[in-house]
């Protein structure tokens with residue numbers, strides 16, 4: 001494999017790829033995909049798999065039952081199929097000595113700041129321990145109101161959550177075409193998209209099968225979300241497992257959506273644009289110096305007081321002891337927690353609270369000086 005320009009990659013595998021268009025999971029092809037993802041993992045790149053296929057696996061496992069097309073039928077199939085799916089991924093990665101862990105999300109897990117941070121911490125911990133996260137929507141419990149609804153958008157949210165730098169949307173077409181190639185054999189592949197506008201959205205149709213969800217329309221929505229967060233996105237064919245290696249090596253296959261901005265800038269803008277500060281964290285002069293001069297994270301040791309009312313994940317103002325605002329940032333600890341751990345060394349957080357969310361109160365990536 002070429003030297004990869006990427007360090008953290010989300011690989012989204014649609015039902016179309018995992019079944020090869022059939023009614024059951026194509027285990028041989030999944031093994032090939034794992035061979036390539038394992039190679040990436042072993043080269044030091046963090047891999048997150050966003051897998052579809054639970055509903056298809058559930059149908060297969062229950063021997064294709066006749067069910068009404070209701071939400072609860074889908075939930076039943078997903079509940080059965082998800083356990084089949086995760087077992088299969090586990091076995092396949094195990095052959096390369098790689099551990100996997102399952103994360104099942106709904107929209108609520110990313111909309112709510114505290115849950116967003118929790119999910120991010122879990123992903124970070126898994127990646128830090130070189131465990132491959134296998135993510136899907138929590139279809140078995142998600143109702144329409146709390147669903148992301150499709151795994152294209154889910155994979156974009158996961159990419160943002162994990163601060164990935166590449167999102168591969170692997171599907172049964174070699175990219176985005178000027179029209180749905182199923183019904184338009186003359187349609188041409190679009191190699192690069194710089195702007196996602198209404199005229200492009202008109203080209204992107206729904207899924208051509210009854211297995212996939214959303215077709216190219218949801219892939220465009222996902223590309224839009226991810227690239228705005230500084231993540232390169234590519235839609236490409238998943239039928240060739242080698243494409244995983246080629247794309248991670250920066251090869252130009254499929255349809256590319258280059259990232260629009262530096263992730264850090266974008267993230268910091270989000271902090272600045274975020275809801276009005278939930279509270280104030282007063283810090284000592286040493287902490288002010290560390291934040292302003294060395295770009296450090298804020299540790300509990302430097303916190304002298306807290307005010308207002310905030311929970312973990314809220315944006316807070318960081319002020320010095322003269323009341324001057326010096327920064328804004330997202331607090332990893334609630335106000336109540338912070339009251340207990342202020343002026344304490346980070347390694348005593350767990351003994352004081354009985355749990356910990358890491359050494360820092362506000363990570364430097366979640367902080368902007370004002």
Ligand SMILES: Nc1ncnc2c1ncn2[C@@H]1O[C@H](COP(=O)(O)OP(=O)(O)O)[C@@H](O)[C@H]1O
Pocket residue numbers: 013014015016017052170171172173175176177178179180181182203204205206207208209211212213214215216217
């Ligand atoms: N402009 C387009 N270019 C490519 N494919 C398109 C386009 N419009 C609609 N499609 C359809 O999108 C399908 C892929 O989406 P989907 O079935 O949801 O797959 P997946 O399971 O991989 O998410 C293709 O099989 C194709 O029929």
Ligand SMILES: N[C@@H](CCC(=O)OP(=O)(O)O)C(=O)O
Pocket residue numbers: 013014015016051052053054055056136137139149150151152211212213214215
């Ligand atoms: N979460 C569902 C897949 C939903 C979905 O978006 O499917 P797909 O369009 O094939 O990526 C499942 O596991 O069956």
